Amino acid sequence: MTATKQFGVSKDLRRVLASATATVGLLLISAAAMAQNVLQDVRYASAAGGKVDITLQFSGPVGEVQAFTTDSPPRIAIDLPGTTNGLATRRVAIGSGATSAVSAAEAGGRTRVVVDLFRPATYTTRSAGNLLVLTVDGGSASAATTAMASPQDPSKRTANSVSVSNIDFRRGDNGAGRVIMRFSSDQAAADMRNEGSQVVIDVSNATIPENLRRRLDVTDFATPVVSLEPKANAGGTRLIVDTEGEYESMAYQTGNEYVVEISPKRGTVIAANGMRAPGAAGQVQTTAAPQRYTGKPVTFNFQDVPVRTVLQLIAEESNLNIVAADTVSGNVTLRLINVPWDQALQIVLRAKGLDMRRDGNVVWVAPQKELSEYEQALNTARINLENSCELVSEYIAINYGRAEDIAGLLTETKSGNSGGGGGGTTQGQAGAQRGFLSPRGTVSFDNRTNTLLVVDCPRQVAEIRNLLATVDRPVDQVLIEARIVIADENFARDLGARLGISNPNINANSTSAISGNIEANTATINSFNSVLNGTNTTGVPTITQGFITNLAVPNAAGSIAFSILRASSALDLELSALETDGRGEVLSNPRVITSNQREAIIRQGDEIGYTTTAAAAGNTSTGVPSTTVQFKDAALELKVTPTITTDGRVYLALEIKKDDIKSFIFTDTGQVPSFSKNFLSTAVLIDNGQTVVVGGVYTFKSRDDITKVPWLGDVPFLGRLFKKTARSTGKAELLIFVTPRVLQVSRR
Numbered sequence: 001m002t003a004t005k006q007f008g009v010s011k012d013l014r015r016v017l018a019s020a021t022a023t024v025g026l027l028l029i030s031a032a033a034m035a036q037n038v039l040q041d042v043r044y045a046s047a048a049g050g051k052v053d054i055t056l057q058f059s060g061p062v063g064e065v066q067a068f069t070t071d072s073p074p075r076i077a078i079d080l081p082g083t084t085n086g087l088a089t090r091r092v093a094i095g096s097g098a099t100s101a102v103s104a105a106e107a108g109g110r111t112r113v114v115v116d117l118f119r120p121a122t123y124t125t126r127s128a129g130n131l132l133v134l135t136v137d138g139g140s141a142s143a144a145t146t147a148m149a150s151p152q153d154p155s156k157r158t159a160n161s162v163s164v165s166n167i168d169f170r171r172g173d174n175g176a177g178r179v180i181m182r183f184s185s186d187q188a189a190a191d192m193r194n195e196g197s198q199v200v201i202d203v204s205n206a207t208i209p210e211n212l213r214r215r216l217d218v219t220d221f222a223t224p225v226v227s228l229e230p231k232a233n234a235g236g237t238r239l240i241v242d243t244e245g246e247y248e249s250m251a252y253q254t255g256n257e258y259v260v261e262i263s264p265k266r267g268t269v270i271a272a273n274g275m276r277a278p279g280a281a282g283q284v285q286t287t288a289a290p291q292r293y294t295g296k297p298v299t300f301n302f303q304d305v306p307v308r309t310v311l312q313l314i315a316e317e318s319n320l321n322i323v324a325a326d327t328v329s330g331n332v333t334l335r336l337i338n339v340p341w342d343q344a345l346q347i348v349l350r351a352k353g354l355d356m357r358r359d360g361n362v363v364w365v366a367p368q369k370e371l372s373e374y375e376q377a378l379n380t381a382r383i384n385l386e387n388s389c390e391l392v393s394e395y396i397a398i399n400y401g402r403a404e405d406i407a408g409l410l411t412e413t414k415s416g417n418s419g420g421g422g423g424g425t426t427q428g429q430a431g432a433q434r435g436f437l438s439p440r441g442t443v444s445f446d447n448r449t450n451t452l453l454v455v456d457c458p459r460q461v462a463e464i465r466n467l468l469a470t471v472d473r474p475v476d477q478v479l480i481e482a483r484i485v486i487a488d489e490n491f492a493r494d495l496g497a498r499l500g501i502s503n504p505n506i507n508a509n510s511t512s513a514i515s516g517n518i519e520a521n522t523a524t525i526n527s528f529n530s531v532l533n534g535t536n537t538t539g540v541p542t543i544t545q546g547f548i549t550n551l552a553v554p555n556a557a558g559s560i561a562f563s564i565l566r567a568s569s570a571l572d573l574e575l576s577a578l579e580t581d582g583r584g585e586v587l588s589n590p591r592v593i594t595s596n597q598r599e600a601i602i603r604q605g606d607e608i609g610y611t612t613t614a615a616a617a618g619n620t621s622t623g624v625p626s627t628t629v630q631f632k633d634a635a636l637e638l639k640v641t642p643t644i645t646t647d648g649r650v651y652l653a654l655e656i657k658k659d660d661i662k663s664f665i666f667t668d669t670g671q672v673p674s675f676s677k678n679f680l681s682t683a684v685l686i687d688n689g690q691t692v693v694v695g696g697v698y699t700f701k702s703r704d705d706i707t708k709v710p711w712l713g714d715v716p717f718l719g720r721l722f723k724k725t726a727r728s729t730g731k732a733e734l735l736i737f738v739t740p741r742v743l744q745v746s747r748r
Contacts, residue, residue: 037063038086039111042102050097050138050303055131056113058083062127074098074117076136078125083111093313095334096301097121097138100309101316118305162188164208164237165256167230169218176263177223179241183256189303190258192251192335199241199249199262208237224264253304253333254351295341302334307352310334311365314348317341325366328354386438389457396452396465400474403445403452409471410443410454410464411435436464474745475595478642478650483737484588484658486678489730493579496553496724500572551707551724552576573721588658590638593743597643605635608661611670634659634675642740649687650740654694656680680736691739701730 038059045053056078066079085106092102098121104113115123121137161184168180181190183206190203208230216228224247229240246265251258298317302310307330315322318341332351336344349355355368366374398406437443441456454461552559552574559576594600610632613625640654658678664671680695708714708723715722 037061037080037083039080039083039104039113040086042087042092042104042113044092044094044096044099044102046096046301047135052094052097052099052136054094054099054102054115054134054136056134058130058132059086061130062132065125065127065132067123067125069120069123071120074120076115076117076123076134078113078115078132078134080111080113082109085111091316093298093300093317095299095305095313097136097303099136100305101313118302118309161185162203162206164203164206164212164230167212167216167228167239169216169221169225169228171221171223172261172263174263175223176261177218177221177225177241179225179228179239179260179262181239181258181260183258186256188253188256188258190251190253190333192249192260194249197243199243199260201239201241201251201258201260202233202236203238203258204234204236206237207235208232224262248338250337250339250347251335252347252351258333259351293340293343293346295343297338298336298341298344299338300334300336300344302332304331304333306330307332307348307354310348311345314341314345318345319361321362323362323364325364325370327367327370328352328365386457386459387440389438389459391440391455392458392461394454394461394465396454396468398450398452398468399472401472402447403450404447406468406471407443407445407452409435410467411437436460436467475597476644476745477593477595477743478644479591479593479741479743480600480638480640480642480652480654481589481591481739481741482638482654482656484586484590484636484656484678485735485737486586486658486733488582488584488732490580490582490728491730492581492726492728494553494556494577494724494726495720496551496556496576497721498550498552498572498574498576499721500570551722553578553724553726586660588636590636592638592640594640594642597641599639599641601637601639603635603637605633605637605659607631608634608673610672613668632673632675634661634673644742645685648742649685650742651683651685652738652740653683654681654738656695656736678734684738686738686740688740688742691737693735694738695734695736697732697734699730699732701728703728 039056040059041055041057043055043057045055047053063083064081066081067076069076083106085104087104090103090105094101098117098119100116100118102113102115104111106112115134115136117136123134123136125132125134127133163184164181165184166180166182168182170178170180172178179201181188181201181203183203188203188206190201190206192199192201194200213231218225218227224243224245226242226244229242231238231240241260241262243262248263248265249260250263251260253259295318298314300310300313307328308324310332311322311324311328314320330352332348334344334348336347339347345356349365353368354365355371356366357364357371364371438457438460441454441460443455444453445451446453454464456464553576555578556576557578557580559574561572561574563573564571590602590604592600592602608631609629612628612630614628635657636659637657638654639656640652643651643653645651656679660676662674662676664673678697682694684692684694686692703726705726706713706723707726708719713719713723
């Protein structure tokens with residue numbers, strides 16, 4: 001019995017346990033089925049009328065959906081039970097129509113999707129398989145604006161009263177084309193889209209006058225924009241912008257202006273040609289170094305949304321803490337596609353007249369006037385604090401400079417007694433800081449001990465000490481060595497002849513003579529005639545010679561003469577020649593040493609004196625002319641100013657002059673010297689210890705002269721008796737070498 005009873009109890013327990021196990025299993029299976037769904041992706045697409053389709057993609061079929069809305073702030077919340085959040089990003093910015101952004105968060109075994117709205121809007125949901133589509137309407141911004149403008153309020157305008165007042169085009173930063181549309185009201189609703197090579201801007205609630213419906217050719221601006229074509233379109237306005245090449249477009253609206261910027265793709269360089277397009281109201285605007293933006297690209301498509309909301313979106317995209325002042329207000333319309341967030345921030349600030357100040361990861365945004373007034377107040381407080389500080393006195397000894405010069409450097413003036421024990425005082429002007437001194441600061445100097453006395457605030461005294469630690473140091477010196485080489489070479493060769501035939505009118509035996517010239521031959525022949533006639537030499541008539549040619553070389557180095565006397569005639573022939581060859585070289589080597597940036601001059605030479613005569617004053621017929629002695633320098637001069645660069649090289653500004661006496665000119669009053677001048681003025685950058693040729697002149701002269709009797713001088717061989725030839729060549733060369741050497745001074 002016991003065994004049977006135990007068996008029965010055990011069987012009942014097994015049935016209960018089996019039933020409980022089945023129930024728990026069903027619950028676990030149901031919970032697992034509910035928990036296995038995952039939110040994988042969120043996509044959105046803009047539709048007509050400002051609508052936005054938000055698509056939620058799940059890993060499994062869409063289950064139960066619970067949705068509700070809030071008005072302050074306007075939001076749509078969707079709860080997804082049994083769903084985990086598998087999105088890579090917590091927030092997806094949309095900025096289209098009434099939709100601002102979508103965010104998702106997981107808690108308590110469910111996921112909540114929140115759609116942030118710019119304004120209250122209706123919505124619808126539909127599911128298909130593992131997709132849930134939420135369609136958000138464009139909201140009632142236009143209706144609300146129209147309702148706020150009552151007919152009795154003339155300051156408000158309806159949408160139909162908006163018109164285009166001007167269309168302007170300018171060249172922006174980095175070759176971008178900027179189209180500016182101005183309206184008669186800030187209620188214009190503009191929309192931009194890209195269609196291939198065209199950018200189309202539609203303003204459905206704005207009319208355009210007839211005088212603005214003209215095509216504008218803006219090719220000369222050197223931007224991606226080729227032309228602008230505004231026209232009326234179904235009761236509104238359409239502006240077609242033709243482009244060329246790859247481009248990026250973005251748009252924003254502030255007040256009654258709608259701005260579209262069309263920029264070339266990154267890496268494309270477009271330079272402005274400085275010409276203005278016909279009919280364009282704007283002017284070419286260029287920047288030498290356009291600002292570079294490095295933020296993550298964002299896409300914003302806002303229609304009349306608060307500026308503070310846009311700043312909040314930018315803060316979430318940039319991971320910055322943006323603090324907006326209470327005076328930041330107003331709405332803005334933006335359409336930015338793949339624009340760096342920092343550029344988008346600059347556009348918003350520029351559109352609303354704002355500015356920012358960044359301190360680490362915190363950015364303060366406020367109107368420009370408010371920021372400038374705040375900074376001016378800070379500066380005024382700092383100046384007032386400096387003007388009320390306690391003055392201290394410091395005695396500063398100057399080691400290498402002059403106390404007087406440094407005092408002038410500190411105050412931008414020079415004052416004081418340059419005597420051995422003298423001194424001076426310089427004080428800053430009241431109400432303004434001069435140099436390194438505060439308005440109440442003074443500086444005095446003593447030349448005898450080369451000491452400065454500074455009376456000022458402790459902060460200013462510390463700055464002066466830092467300055468002196470930099471400027472009161474030994475200055476390096478430079479040794480400059482120059483070599484001036486003047487070399488010349490001359491060569492000349494002359495050949496000439498004299499030929500004569502005469503009749504001595506005698507009848508005797510002939511004779512001949514050879515000597516160095518014809519004049520010596522004449523003397524020999526006359527002596528022979530006297531002997532032949534038996535008379536004395538002095539009593540015999542001399543032979544009168546008549547030369548056919550007289551082409552002898554003057555001052556010939558060598559000549560040979562041949563004369564023949566016959567009974568009825570005399571023949572005279574003289575050949576002369578001269579050849580000169582000369583070489584000369586002059587080497588000058590001036591050297592000078594000087595401090596860095598200090599001019600040095602070295603000069604060596606002679607003073608050449610000469611006399612000049614001036615007429616007597618008054619009655620020149622009785623007066624005595626006056627004689628004056630004047631002098632001219634024939635000197636070698638080197639003038640140089642060295643500058644040692646930070647990389648150890650030497651920059652030289654130098655002048656080199658080398659004058660020599662060439663000859664003397666004889667006048668009635670005496671000799672006047674003639675000079676040959678050589679001068680060089682240049683600036684050159686040279687390595688330390690390097691020798692370079694800083695200047696040189698090479699001159700070559702060649703000359704051939706022929707003096708001859710016509711026709712006879714051209715006869716072969718015999719023509720040499722009827723012509724004289726002269727040939728000369730000359731070479732002159734000037735070279736100037738410079739070598740700087742830095743003599744560094746040890747600093748203690």
